[in-house]
Amino acid sequence: MKLRLLAVGTRMPGWVEEGVATYRKRLPRDFALEIEEIAPARRGKNTSADKARKQEARRIDERLKGGEHLIALEVNGKPWTTAELACQAQGWRMQGRDIALLVGGPDGLDPALSARAESAWSISPLTLPHPLVRVMLAEQLYRAWTLMVGHPYHR
Ligand SMILES: C[S@@+](CC[C@H](N)C(=O)[O-])C[C@H]1O[C@@H](n2cnc3c(N)ncnc32)[C@H](O)[C@@H]1O
Numbered sequence: 001m002k003l004r005l006l007a008v009g010t011r012m013p014g015w016v017e018e019g020v021a022t023y024r025k026r027l028p029r030d031f032a033l034e035i036e037e038i039a040p041a042r043r044g045k046n047t048s049a050d051k052a053r054k055q056e057a058r059r060i061d062e063r064l065k066g067g068e069h070l071i072a073l074e075v076n077g078k079p080w081t082t083a084e085l086a087c088q089a090q091g092w093r094m095q096g097r098d099i100a101l102l103v104g105g106p107d108g109l110d111p112a113l114s115a116r117a118e119s120a121w122s123i124s125p126l127t128l129p130h131p132l133v134r135v136m137l138a139e140q141l142y143r144a145w146t147l148m149v150g151h152p153y154h155r
Contacts (some may be wrong), residue, residue, distance in 0.1 A: 001030065002098040005137060006063055008038045008056050008105030012131050019135035023142040031145050033088075033138060036063055040105045048105035057110035060102060068100040070117040072109055073137070077120030077126050082154065085140060088119075088146040103133050 012020075024033050038059045041052035064070070069092060082090060092099050102109060102117065114120065124134050146153040 001093050001096060002034065002067075003032065003141065004034045004099065005035060005101045005103065005134065006036050006038055007103040007130065007134055008040050008060070009103075009130050010037045010039055010047065012037075014134055016131040020138045023135075023138035027145060031141075031154075033133035033141055035134070038063070038105075043098050043106075046100060050110075053104070053107050053110040054103055054112075057113040060113060064100060067097060069095065069097045071099060071119045071120075071121055072099050072114045073103045073123065073133060074109070074114060074120040074121050075122055075125070076121070077122035079122045079125070082140065082143055082147060086144040089141070089144045090148060101137065103130055103137070105130060137140065 020035065024035075027033055037055060041047065041055035043052055101121075102113065104110075108120065122131065128136070143154050145151075
């Protein structure tokens with residue numbers, strides 16, 4: 001199973017790169033997390049948030065592979081405890097499908113793209129900046145994996 005994080009935003013600050021790398025390198029090959037950055041839409045004074053989101057959605061769509069299980073990261077999505085996340089991840093593994101996790105840009109994800117996702121996952125009821133979401137996702141996926149394999153990291 002492959003896990004891909006398709007995240008709007010490029011040129012992340014060092015602390016984001018470092019934070020994501022810290023957890024990515026701990027993950028085993030069969031639960032590896034790949035990161036694909038999606039260029040944000042150019043926002044001029046005449047660019048509506050809707051137009052920017054649609055452009056970003058097209059860019060994400062170009063990178064999607066057929067048959068992937070799409071999971072949209074949404075503030076209003078379903079909150080999973082770490083144990084529930086580990087259970088979800090166990091299910092993803094058993095299904096044998098690759099996973100694409102979608103993180104929007106400053107204006108969020110295009111609703112039409114979100115509607116195509118099979119799940120909407122909220123990692124907090126707070127609206128978080130998208131660079132921070134990457135770090136939290138990487139840590140939570142690592143934490144879920146440790147729970148799945150009985151590694152003492154999760155307690
Ligand atoms: C700055 S937020 C966008 C805020 C936008 N108003 C919205 O409601 O989506 C950028 C992206 O980060 C992700 N995000 C932010 N907070 C989140 C949370 N608590 N749970 C899950 N994803 C979150 C979402 O993918 C969102 O599209």
